[in-house]
Amino acid sequence: MSAIGIAVAVETRKAVASRVVPWTTGILAGGLAALTSGLLAAASAGDERVLARLGPLAEADGWALLVGTAAQILAAGGFGACGILIAWLYGREFADGTVAALFALPVRRSSIALGKLVVYLAWAAIMAIALTLMLALLGLAAGLPATDPDGAVQLLRIPLLTMLTALLAVPAGWIASLARSLLAGIAATIVLLVVAQVSAVLGVGSWVPLVAPALWAIDPESVPWPALVGVLIVPVVFGGATAITWARMQLDR
Amino acid sequence: MPESRVELHGVRREFRGGAGVHGVDLAIAPGEIHALVGLNGAGKTTLMRLMLGMLRPDAGEVRIDGVRIDDLAPAAWAKVGQLVESALAYGELDVRDNLRLAARLHGVARAEASAMADASIEELDLVRYARVRARRLSLGNRQRVGLAAGLQHDPTLIVLDEPTNALDPAGVIVLREAVVRRARAGAGVLVSSHHLDEVARVADRISVMNDGRLIGTLDPGTIDLERAFFSLVRTDDEARNAA
Numbered sequence: 255m256s257a258i259g260i261a262v263a264v265e266t267r268k269a270v271a272s273r274v275v276p277w278t279t280g281i282l283a284g285g286l287a288a289l290t291s292g293l294l295a296a297a298s299a300g301d302e303r304v305l306a307r308l309g310p311l312a313e314a315d316g317w318a319l320l321v322g323t324a325a326q327i328l329a330a331g332g333f334g335a336c337g338i339l340i341a342w343l344y345g346r347e348f349a350d351g352t353v354a355a356l357f358a359l360p361v362r363r364s365s366i367a368l369g370k371l372v373v374y375l376a377w378a379a380i381m382a383i384a385l386t387l388m389l390a391l392l393g394l395a396a397g398l399p400a401t402d403p404d405g406a407v408q409l410l411r412i413p414l415l416t417m418l419t420a421l422l423a424v425p426a427g428w429i430a431s432l433a434r435s436l437l438a439g440i441a442a443t444i445v446l447l448v449v450a451q452v453s454a455v456l457g458v459g460s461w462v463p464l465v466a467p468a469l470w471a472i473d474p475e476s477v478p479w480p481a482l483v484g485v486l487i488v489p490v491v492f493g494g495a496t497a498i499t500w501a502r503m504q505l506d507r
Numbered sequence: 508m509p510e511s512r513v514e515l516h517g518v519r520r521e522f523r524g525g526a527g528v529h530g531v532d533l534a535i536a537p538g539e540i541h542a543l544v545g546l547n548g549a550g551k552t553t554l555m556r557l558m559l560g561m562l563r564p565d566a567g568e569v570r571i572d573g574v575r576i577d578d579l580a581p582a583a584w585a586k587v588g589q590l591v592e593s594a595l596a597y598g599e600l601d602v603r604d605n606l607r608l609a610a611r612l613h614g615v616a617r618a619e620a621s622a623m624a625d626a627s628i629e630e631l632d633l634v635r636y637a638r639v640r641a642r643r644l645s646l647g648n649r650q651r652v653g654l655a656a657g658l659q660h661d662p663t664l665i666v667l668d669e670p671t672n673a674l675d676p677a678g679v680i681v682l683r684e685a686v687v688r689r690a691r692a693g694a695g696v697l698v699s700s701h702h703l704d705e706v707a708r709v710a711d712r713i714s715v716m717n718d719g720r721l722i723g724t725l726d727p728g729t730i731d732l733e734r735a736f737f738s739l740v741r742t743d744d745e746a747r748n749a750a
Contacts, residue, residue: 255617257581263617264608271599355595355656358559358666360585360614505561505592506522 257361261369264361265343269373274342279381282335287388289331290324294396297323309472317405320393325415325471328385329454332416333447336378336423341439343370344496345430353434354505367431367500371424371493378420382413411474418467418482422446424489428496434507463488508537509572512664512695517567518557521719528553529719530567535695537663540686542707543699544725544736545716551699554716555591555668558697571664585614588662590670594653598642602633602652605641609656627659632681646673651681658685665689665696671705679705703732717743 255263269275296304297319311322344367347353356363386409393409394400423443430439446464453459454468460477463485470477511534521527528550535541545551556562558569560576569576571587595612596605606624615623628637631651636644641652650673658665665686671679683705690696700707707713713725715736722743729735 260611260614264611267604267608268597268600271597271604273599350597351593352595352597354561354592355590355609355653356612357561358584358587358589359612360581360583361612362581504563505556 329471337443345436382416542710
């Protein structure tokens with residue numbers, strides 16, 4: 255097996271056995287289901303404050319309302335969960351003191367760093383499918399039509415948004431590696447989240463990778479598809495930077 | 508077989524404030540157990556980090572089996588085993604899984620990793636803890652897991668920083684036997700200690716480190732090793748203070 259294959263296998267075993275991964279997954283899925291259901295129930299009851307918060311979405315109904323509401327929550331909450339998870343994947347080696355054991359191995363540290371990234375993206379892909387299924391069940395339970403083609407199209411926004419959100423959180427892993435601190439990665443997540451959300455609310459920067467998915471979550475028509483593709487720059491640049499940081503690392507602090 | 512498992516030539520790495528390693532030459536032959544003894548802060552850990560690529564030297568070079576470590580192929584690191592600082596033991600994994608992952612990271616095939624972990628569990632006397640998560644282990648048993656992770660793949664160069672830390676007397680004997688066994692099979696072994704413990708006493712050579720330099724050697728057969736050690740350190744301190 256190649257070095258990267260070994261790294262992926264090792265990181266997968268660690269992630270599966272950890273408490274952080276199931277807790278993050280559960281909180282994200284449970285929180286999304288609870289908040290989406292609560293907001294929709296409040297909107298259908300005519301709660302003025304909730305309707306005002308939903309903005310243009312308040313005019314929508316059916317699957318569009320369900321997915322639009324969930325997407326807004328996912329763009330913010332999902333980013334937080336993704337950032338915390340990737341910061342932990344890298345930062346734990348410093349917090350647990352296991353980083354020294356990752357030196358002097360035939361598996362390069364850059365391979366280990368990329369192995370962590372692969373595991374993170376695999377988790378995001380599983381989350382993308384799971385959250386879509388969960389929202390489909392939520393919609394069906396709420397009596398939305400099962401044969402509505404528009405509903406299926408709307409639902410397909412969820413896996414795309416989940417993956418885009420996960421890709422945007424990759425810099426948190428780099429910061430955790432660079433600062434050798436789990437908390438620094440979480441702090442970076444919070445800062446990036448605030449910048450993305452404020453920019454989205456202000457409606458600026460649909461071509462800025464950090465902002466495009468959040469804007470797209472609010473109003474899909476406002477973001478051209480090449481802008482969403484541009485999000486791929488973030489994991490490529492910061493995933494590469496993370497691998498280089500691990501390759502060049504010295505235990506000098 | 509190479510002349511030396513590891514060689515250091517004029518290795519220097521200095522930190523702000525003057526601490527570090529100030530020009531060290533050292534070679535460890537196949538089959539040799541070499542103890543590195545020095546007080547806390549003498550530079551033992553820094554020297555070991557330099558040997559293992561955890562730090563890059565400001566000057567000088569490190570060679571493993573005759574090859575500069577910058578030029579060492581990744582596969583060559585499979586022949587190195589180390590425990591410097593914390594053990595490779597993830598709290599959420601049990602002892603057996605931790606050792607299986609350590610074996611995989613040392614290039615051992617998946618099919619062989621389990622048998623290797625089991626043999627290592629037996630050797631380090633961890634059988635009753637094999638299915639216990641590392642976070643529930645005592646400090647001493649965690650240290651045994653780290654030692655098992657560094658030794659199980661039968662490396663030809665072994666670097667252990669204060670390996671008897673937290674070990675009970677039975678653990679020290681288990682470690683000593685594991686180290687001697689591998690040295691007899693041709694491994695070069697470097698063990699550090701801040702005191703002349705059981706492992707240092709089975710060494711073929713004992714080097715004394717003080718203030719980032721190797722200041723002399725001790726004959727392992729000396730009856731009062733402690734007295735000889737402190738005498739060397741005191742003489743060196745006085746010479747530096749006088750300079």
